[in-house]
Amino acid sequence: MPTSLPRFLTVISKIYLSLKEMKTLNDFWNNMIGLTGLVVGLSIALAVILINRKFMKKNRQLDERQHTISVHARAGGWMVTSALIIIVWAVEIVVEGVTFSFFLLTFLYVGHMTAYGFFAYHHAANN
Known part of the structure; x- marks a missing residue:
């Protein structure tokens, strides 16, 4: 029994370290996805503004x-x-x-x- 406890703690520490690495990797991808969403959202907003202004100009609303x-x-x-x-x-x-x-x-x-x-x-x- 005493020999199984250190082995168990070693396994737990390895799992913890691998999960910690995964968290860092997930944080990176979450940040990339967030920045991509920001760029896509701004691009869509700009396109909507330009299209709206084009229609307003065509209908003489400006x-x-x-x-x-x-x-x-x-x-x-x-x-x-x-x-x-x-x-x-x-x-x-x-x-x-x-x-x-x-x-x-x-x-x-x-x-x-x-x-x-x-x-x-x-x-x-x-x-």
Whole structure:
């Protein structure tokens, strides 16, 4: 009986190590599948936008009214996105602390507001 226990533990440790390798491999493929889904989703969204604009242009729906609606929708979306980034940022600090995702959110917010400042200056200078 005493000799079977070390053999059993050896078998268990080998199984554990092989499962650990499988988990690493599965994580890799899960990440690849996720990135592929992201690329395919963005490609489909871009195709839908381009096809929609083509039909709108053909039916003469791209006028000043549609442009005004689009500008106001983007402005509202921008403000909601800014608020959501700040809320998620605060939740991230409370729940996880200062981790890599905190710095990603910081980079996203700084880029978001820098782009806003740049385009506000650009459009103000051109008008």
